[in-house]
Amino acid sequence: MKVLLIRGNPRKDGFTQRLTDRFAAGVREAGASLTDVDLTSAAIQPCLGCFHCWLVQSGQCVHTDAMNDLLPCVLDADVLVCATPVYFFSMSSYLKAFFERLFPLSAEGVEESGLGFLRNRLREPDRWRNKKFISIVVGALPGTKPYEPVNQTFRLIADTLNMELGGQLTRPESHLLPYKFSKPKTLKLVDAAFFKAGREAGNTGRLAGKTMEEAGLPLAASESHFRMYSNIYWEHARALGAHSTNLNALHERVGADPDILMREMARTCNPQATARLRAVLQFDFPDQDRHYRLTVNHGRCELQPVTTEQPDLRVTCATDVWVALFTRQLNVIDALRQRKIVLAGDKNLFTKLDRYFPPPAA
Ligand SMILES: Cc1cc2nc3c(=O)[nH]c(=O)nc-3n(C[C@H](O)[C@H](O)[C@H](O)COP(=O)(O)O)c2cc1C
Known part of the structure; x- marks a missing residue:
């Protein structure tokens, strides 16, 4: 042929x-x-x-x-x-x-x-x-x-x-x-x-x-999801300016954006698994100076880009570590053992994150 x-x-x-x-x-x-x-x-x-x-x-x-x-x-x-x-x-x-x-x-x-x-x-x-x-x-x-x-x-x-x-x-x-x-x-x-x-x-x-x-x-997932992600894409492209023609660099930036990662986490919150949960989870990514509060309230989840003084659980790690965990490329036990993640507060909550925020199935 x-x-x-x-x-x-x-x-x-x-x-x-x-x-x-x-x-x-x-x-x-x-x-x-x-x-x-x-x-x-x-x-x-x-x-x-x-x-x-x-x-x-x-x-x-x-x-x-x-x-x-x-x-x-x-x-x-x-x-x-x-x-x-x-x-x-x-x-x-x-x-x-x-x-x-x-x-x-x-x-x-x-x-x-x-x-x-x-x-x-x-x-x-x-x-x-x-x-x-x-x-x-x-x-x-x-x-x-x-x-x-x-x-x-x-x-x-x-x-x-x-x-x-x-x-x-x-x-x-x-x-x-x-x-x-x-x-x-x-x-x-x-x-x-x-x-x-x-x-x-x-x-x-x-x-x-x-x-x-x-x-x-x-x-x-929906038209509003499309709009939001499309806008985030253009924000990164604008920040790269003339270098945005390098799609690899753009992919890396978009792929490593904790904003997207945390939004996806909030979106994948399982309403059944969190039906009886009320908790404030704080995620700190010092390498990018980004801070997120996830408030879980009986099956609902709200994300805010803020710090919290006394959350139920505080997770501190580098952004790429959380990316690797969320995409199941890094094992939680290994990450903890290697001190790639630091936990404070209710560590029991941490062990259930997998159930509360299952990875995207599609
Ligand atoms: C001049 C111009 C016109 C475009 N018109 C459309 C359009 O009518 N519909 C659409 O879905 N995308 C449109 N786009 C977006 C491109 O199709 C989109 O960016 C696509 O990814 C470009 O392909 P590339 O990534 O291989 O460059 C347009 C882009 C440009 C530069």
């Missing part, structure tokens, strides 16, 4: 790049041949709409740029995969220019398409038969509605080029992808789904419904 992957994302350390890299790894694992093209360094001119390729020199564009080499690759490919961030409900202009410049592969005259529309005749119809098309779109907004226009455009493009729609991967809430505390299992599923999709593309050119569903699984 020959897979041609066309990337239309300008940010080389962004979410589209990362997820598409996973997809590409899956294609390679399937043993398919992969041609991986970055459009954004190819300086492809937009179409001039002059119809030179139809009327003056059949199949020849007036521009001479990277598309000269790309057109034969498109004709050769068994599977065409296009990856793009969502910009204004559509694909990036790099990818748009690529599609415009496929025009020399079509010719004057119309015929009926598979979906029942009229489409331009294809210059070499045999080269398009049995070709599959897969789209990968990555956007910031939650839900599925904001992605309908771009996905519909891709459906129509596949139809107008007589390609079978092999599948569509839609990844909303891109900026929530670094939030490892909120839905660790879902994040793993999303990552695995992009890899699996690559394998499926490399094997058959068709994506399984389950794979597409997993790639798009929601990350935010």
Whole structure:
């Protein structure tokens, strides 16, 4: 299977790049041949709409740029995969220019398409038969509605080029992808789904419904959760300023933010396990000079970023220690034995934290 992957994302350390890299790894694992093209360094001119390729020199564009080499690759490919961030409900202009410049592969005259529309005749119809098309779109907004226009455009493009729609991967809430505390299992599923999709593309050119569903699984628990986390993401990005283009640095900052960790703790408070509990828990992270009070009151939990003089339990540790504990990468007994955590007050309460604040299940 020959897979041609066309990337239309300008940010080389962004979410589209990362997820598409996973997809590409899956294609390679399937043993398919992969041609991986970055459009954004190819300086492809937009179409001039002059119809030179139809009327003056059949199949020849007036521009001479990277598309000269790309057109034969498109004709050769068994599977065409296009990856793009969502910009204004559509694909990036790099990818748009690529599609415009496929025009020399079509010719004057119309015929009926598979979906029942009229489409331009294809210059070499045999080269398009049995070709599959897969789209990968990555956007910031939650839900599925904001992605309908771009996905519909891709459906129509596949139809107008007589390609079978092999599948569509839609990844909303891109900026929530670094939030490892909120839905660790879902994040793993999303990552695995992009890899699996690559394998499926490399094997058959068709994506399984389950794979597409997993790639798009929601990350935010609700709209307000989405807004809050989206804002926290941008606060960190702003603090990094010009360095925010380094997504690894941004991930680290977001991933180590005790604000997020404590919010997640408050959110995961188990109402049944805490139904009879009234307690004030104080968490101090001296390395970041952050202090949080968790007030548990008969199944409800309130978080405040303040210090408390006499809490029922005070937990003092470095932020990364609490991160490791919350994500169950560090054992509580070991942490206590190694004096990574200092407790004061009702230590019995501490032993029950696991039950009161179970790790996120999804
Ligand atoms: C010019 C521009 C327009 C955007 N328009 C949308 C949009 O319509 N819908 C959406 O969900 N996200 C939109 N976004 C957000 C991006 O899709 C989001 O940041 C995505 O993660 C970008 O991909 P990247 O991380 O690979 O750069 C827009 C971003 C930019 C820069």
